[in-house]
Amino acid sequence: MIKILLRTLVVWLLVLTWVLPAPAQKVGLVLSGGGAKGLAHIGVLKQLEANGIPVDYIIGTSMGAVIGAMYAAGYSPREIEQIVLTPEFQYWVSGKQLQDKTFNFLTAEPDPSALRLGVAIDSTFHTRISPNLVNDLNLNFALARLLAPAAAQANYDFDKLFVPYRCLAAEIFTRKEVVQKSGLLADAVRNSMAVPLAFRPIRNPDGRYLFDGGIYDNFPTNVMRQEFQPDVIIGVNVGDVAYRKYPFKDDDKLLATTLVFLGANVADTSSVGKNGIFIQPNLETFGGTDFDKVRGLIAKGDTATQRKLEEIRRKIGRRVDTLDLQRRRRAFQNAAPTPRFVQVQVQGLRPDQNAYASKFFRRNGSTYNLDDLEEGYYRLASDDYFRDIYPRIRYDPAQKGYVFSVDAQKNNNVSAEVGFVLSTRPIDNLYFGIEFKYLRSLLYSTAANVSLGRFYNGAQGTFRINAPGRLPFFLQPQITYNQWDYQNTGGVLGRDVLSTQVRQQDTKVGGQIGLSPRYRSRVVLDIGAFYNIDNYANTADIQSSDVLDRTSFKGATAALRFTRNSLNRKQYATAGRRYVVTLRGVTGGEVFTPGTTSIFTDEARRHHDWLQFRATYERYKPLGQDKASWGYFGELVVSGQGRFLNYRSSLTSAPVFAPLVDSRTLFLDNYRSPRYVAAGLRYTRPVLGSLEWRSELYVHANFEQLQDNNQLADRTSGVSRPYLTGSTGVIFTTPVGPLAVHAVYYDDPNHRFGLYGHLGYILFRGRSLE
Secondary structure, X not given: OHHHHHHHHHHHHHHHHHHOOOOOOOEEEEEOOOHHHHHHHHHHHHHHHHOOOOOOEEEEEOHHHXXXXXXXXXXXXXXXXXHHHOHHHHHHHHOXXXXXXXXXXXXXXXXXXOEEEEEEEOOOOOEEEOOOOOOOHHHHHHHHHHHHHHHHHOOOEHHHOOOOEEEEEEEOOOOEEEEEOEOOHHHHHHHHOOOOOOOOOOEOOOOOEOEEHHHOOOOOHHHHHHHHOOOEEEEEOOOOOOOOOOOOOOHHXXXXXXXXXXXXXXXXXXXXXXXXXXXXXXXXXXXXXXXOXXXXXXXXXXXXXXXXXXXXXXXXXXXXXXXXXXXXXXXXXXXXXXXXXXXXXXXXXXXXHHHHHHOOOOOEOOEEOHHHHHHHHHHHHOOOOEEEEEEEEXXXXXXXXXXXXXXXXXXXXXXEEEEEEEEOOOOOEEEEEEEEEEEOOOEEEEEEEEEEEOOEEEEEEEEEEEEOOOOOEEEEEEEEEEEEEOOOOOOOOOOOOHHHOEEEEEEEEEEEEEEOOOOOEEEEEEEEEEEEEEEEOOOOOOOOOOOOEEEEEEEEEEEEEEEEEOOOOOOOOOOEEEEEEEEEEEEEEEEEEOOOOOOOOOOEEEEEEEEEEEEEEEEEEEOOOOOOEXXXXXXXXXXXXXXXXXXXXXXXXXXXXXXXXXXXXXXXXHHEOOEEEEEEEEEEEEEEOOEEEEEEEEEEEEEOOEEEEOOEEEEOOOEOOOEEEEEEEEEEEEOOEEEEEEEEEEOOOOOOEEEEEEEOOOOOOOOOOO
């Protein structure tokens, strides 16, 4: 009888074991690497949390390490989703410059350079050329800011995070796998995503460089067992897998990202164990760099997890109350030390250079705030003299506050630039520039550049002293030479008429004193002596033997200029804003030497003094979720410039309204006036990839417009009629500048319609009185 009861009991236990789920006490989540495809992990976390599935441990590699660290730091799946959906996230992963982090203290006026090569030369004349990887500047600061509070709360022990956490890195010199379990959480994540050919490795506090852990183990289920011994492993693989058949339609698109992750090992689908759950989102149509497809990738992870929910519920019997989970999460976050920054440290350079760099960080009383630290960080990074700039945020219990430290290394003390313009009109140009920098307690730089072409030639030499501090300033002596030849530049549909028989040149020797009250703005005092020479025809009938009239104007000028610029491009911008306000004073003497086209025969002189105010504003705004953008433009010029000795010289010295890219290459009477107001709209819409359609429309009116009265300049009374200017065309962004084709309309009898195309940046130095 007892034997029968025992047999019956064993049978019932076997049946219950088969039918009922095993009581899983602890669940470990493993997140693989895979570049942008790792965003699918967010969808997995959303479904697990929505269904009360516990996550007791988490291990990640590469992008899996990023998402896993944020979850372990106490961010909910919904909060992580909102972070990666922000526009800033695209700047983090692409390395593009954030629009509102442009530092105009060091940024020079836009030049036509397309390529910049930096070379570091040391005292022994060894050289190093900087490699071009994804700029990690934005990413590093974002990780430090997002993960610092949780790391401090856990006392830098990953077992004490909201969810115990590990992430993998690789030490390639010794061929060892590194399981990171303590220290700065942002450092650990950054080590795990140092992908060859993409994100550079950082130097760790112990002096080592570590790389992406996916090199040795992209799906670290074994590490999960060794570190945490969970009862159930949920493994999510988003890494590259073998395709069922060759992807003929997508092979070109997938090739580049496949090569980047070629070294990552392939996931072992059985490594989660018999009691584990393997989740493989269907990501065959996505590449490792498709970070702009955030919603689609998250949805794929969500869908893949939903399909596995029955298996997950059967194998994991334990549930977590979502409200209680949220309360515990908030309690963990609120327990983190108050974000009070008490010290800034810069290291990696010589002591005097570290001291120079530390002056970029402004203190508010005895502490710093995070906004000021961020500003100082981007101030420092804006100068390519420094490289491998990496921020760290660590809590110091003794000081009861956070210490913000920055690692920096000397980068380029010699930089060379080159640019060119190829055009359907004879305005082709070559540009070369070189700069040398020397840092001690201050940063000294000397630079020279030259432009060569049929239409425009110019050269500039500068010497500059940069002094950082609470109010950074610079001193910059410089000499500039410009020469424009408007002869025969009308191009397709254009005409070579009287107004194109103009040659201008100017030389200016002086200097600038600049201040940067905020790092997106700059105030400059510009002082100099100038010598301008204009040669021009005064009649429409020109013979080869004719001598052009000549006006020289030399004197002194001083201007106070305020600039703020956050445009995303130096030409054909689609985002950001720029405004420039300038007040200039001019004093000088005019000398007119008549040629054979003048009705006057005697040389004449006249003295001029005037003040000039100029304000320019442009801004671009996206259209909701659409990638198209509207641009708004406005300009006002009010000058006290008097009439020169003849009509033509009055125009050559007058301010120029140049709304379109090619406007500076045409001499148009109606677009030159001492006083005018202008407004315009710009519309840009992506067509395919980097190809854009852009249309622009402007209207301007001149006040007391100059008129030709038998070669003398007369002023009309009141306001001129409105003049219209328009352009439409396509632009393709290339590594060497924009490739554009435009149809244009100018409201000027000498150049109504035009069609032109160009490759490269059509940019010129400003004239001496601009």
